Amino acid sequence: MKKHNKIISVFLLLIILFIGCSNQDYPETKETSDTKTTESTINKETTSEKTQADKTQKTTATSTIKEIESEHLGELVIHFLDVGHGDSILIEHGNYSMLIDGGSQNQSSYNYLQNQHIESLDYVIATHPHEDHIGGLIEIINNIKIDKIIMPNVTHTSETFDNFLTSVAFSEAKVLQPHVGDIYDFGDASFTIVAPISDFYENLNNYSIVLRFNHGDNSFLFTGDIEAISELEIVDSNQDVSADVLKISHHGSDTSNTDQFIQAVAPSHAIISCAKDNSYGYPNLEVLQRLRNNNIDIYRTDLQGSIIVYSDGNIISFNQDPNNDLISSTLPTTETLQATTTKAPPVTETQAISETITDQAATGENITDQAATGENIKEQTTQTVTQTSIIPPTDLATETTTTQLVAPYVGNANTGKFHHSYCSSLDQMNPNNKVPFFDRNIAIEQGYVPCKRCNP
Ligand SMILES: [Zn+2]
Numbered sequence: 001m002k003k004h005n006k007i008i009s010v011f012l013l014l015i016i017l018f019i020g021c022s023n024q025d026y027p028e029t030k031e032t033s034d035t036k037t038t039e040s041t042i043n044k045e046t047t048s049e050k051t052q053a054d055k056t057q058k059t060t061a062t063s064t065i066k067e068i069e070s071e072h073l074g075e076l077v078i079h080f081l082d083v084g085h086g087d088s089i090l091i092e093h094g095n096y097s098m099l100i101d102g103g104s105q106n107q108s109s110y111n112y113l114q115n116q117h118i119e120s121l122d123y124v125i126a127t128h129p130h131e132d133h134i135g136g137l138i139e140i141i142n143n144i145k146i147d148k149i150i151m152p153n154v155t156h157t158s159e160t161f162d163n164f165l166t167s168v169a170f171s172e173a174k175v176l177q178p179h180v181g182d183i184y185d186f187g188d189a190s191f192t193i194v195a196p197i198s199d200f201y202e203n204l205n206n207y208s209i210v211l212r213f214n215h216g217d218n219s220f221l222f223t224g225d226i227e228a229i230s231e232l233e234i235v236d237s238n239q240d241v242s243a244d245v246l247k248i249s250h251h252g253s254d255t256s257n258t259d260q261f262i263q264a265v266a267p268s269h270a271i272i273s274c275a276k277d278n279s280y281g282y283p284n285l286e287v288l289q290r291l292r293n294n295n296i297d298i299y300r301t302d303l304q305g306s307i308i309v310y311s312d313g314n315i316i317s318f319n320q321d322p323n324n325d326l327i328s329s330t331l332p333t334t335e336t337l338q339a340t341t342t343k344a345p346p347v348t349e350t351q352a353i354s355e356t357i358t359d360q361a362a363t364g365e366n367i368t369d370q371a372a373t374g375e376n377i378k379e380q381t382t383q384t385v386t387q388t389s390i391i392p393p394t395d396l397a398t399e400t401t402t403t404q405l406v407a408p409y410v411g412n413a414n415t416g417k418f419h420h421s422y423c424s425s426l427d428q429m430n431p432n433n434k435v436p437f438f439d440r441n442i443a444i445e446q447g448y449v450p451c452k453r454c455n456p
C-alpha cells in the first residue's frame, strides 16, 4: 500500500515539475508585467516619502482590539496565525484572499480559515517544503478551492512533502514557480517575488519564497525561513525590500535576521511566528536585541497568539500592542530533567518500536526543519549545550547570570527512546518522562533506543 502510494507520488511529482516548468511564461506573469511600471513608480514614491516622522506616526497608530472591528472594514487585513512551531499567514482584501504557508499538520491553520469563512483562496504560497510550513497546507488544499499555488523548484524526501504534492496534483490549482521580479495582482494591492535568487542552495530554508506585499504606501515583507545566505543575496540584489512590517525569518533564529538585512528592510514592526516554550530556543535573544536596537516593535505568536494587522494603504494598525520584552524561549534545563531521573525503566524494545511508528505518524516530521541541514544541527547542538537556564525572565539580558549545562540527550522513560535535546519530539513528551543523558553510550547501556528522526 505504502509502496503503491510512493509510486503515485513520484509520478505526480514529475507531472507537477513538468507543469511547473512549462508555466514559466504563464499569462499571470505577462499580465502583471504591464503593471510593473506603475508598481515601481509607487515603490519609488513610497520609499522617498518614508520619512522618520511617517514611521513614528504609523507606530503610534496602533489601535486597541475594541476599535478594530468597526474601524477596519474594507481594509487589507493580515493574520499571522498562532500555529505553534511554523508559519501561516492569511491575507484578505475585499474579495481577495491568499495564504502564505499552512503551519504543520495540526490543522490549526485550516480551523482558523474555517472560522474566517474562507471558501476559496486566490493564492497559496508554499514558501519551502519543510513540514512546519507545508504540513497544514495538505488539509487546506484538499478542502478549499485554490486558484494558484506558488512553490519553489525544489523537492524534499519526506512523507509530508509526498502527501503535499499529491494534494496539489489532485487540486485544480495552477502551479507556478517564483521568479524574482514577478508581480502578482491582489485587487488594488500587489506582491512582488524577491527570492529565491539562486537556483541551488545546500540548505532547504534558502529556497524560501520571499515576497514584498504592497498596499498603497504600506508594505510588508514575508521571508519564510531564509538563512543569512539568502538575506545577503537579497541585500546585494538592490531590490526594494523596504517594508513597514517584516515577518522575521525562520521563527527568530540567529542563523538569519542579520543586521544588514534588517537595516535594508528598515521595518517599524516585526512579527515572529514560533511555538510557546519551543525546544529550538526560538526566538534567539540576539535577534530580539537586534530588533530593539533598531527601534523595531516586536509581535510574537508564542506570547500573544495570532497577530492581526490592518492597513488602509496609509496607516497600519494592530489588534494588540507589541511585546518588546527580551524573552527568549526556555530550553529544558538539567534541573528540570534531573527531577525526573527516578522514573520507571524503559519498556521493551518491541513496544518502543511500535510507539515510534505511531509517534511519527502523529507528529509528522517537524524534525525535518532541523534535520535537512547539517549546519542547523551543529548550531542547535552548540546552542543547546551553552544555553543558559532561564528563570521566568522579564528581561533576559539581565537575568542570565547563572549558567547551567543542558544534557545533550533526553530519554523518554515511557517509550524507551532517546533523542537529541533539540528533537521536536520533546515538545510532545510528558516532562515527567524525561531522562537526561550526558553520554549517549550510557543511554544505550540503559536500554534506550535512538530516535529515528533525530538520530542521536
Ligand atoms: Zn520553519
Ligand SMILES: [Zn+2]
Pocket: 128, 130, 204, 205, 225, 369
Ligand atoms: Zn524551514
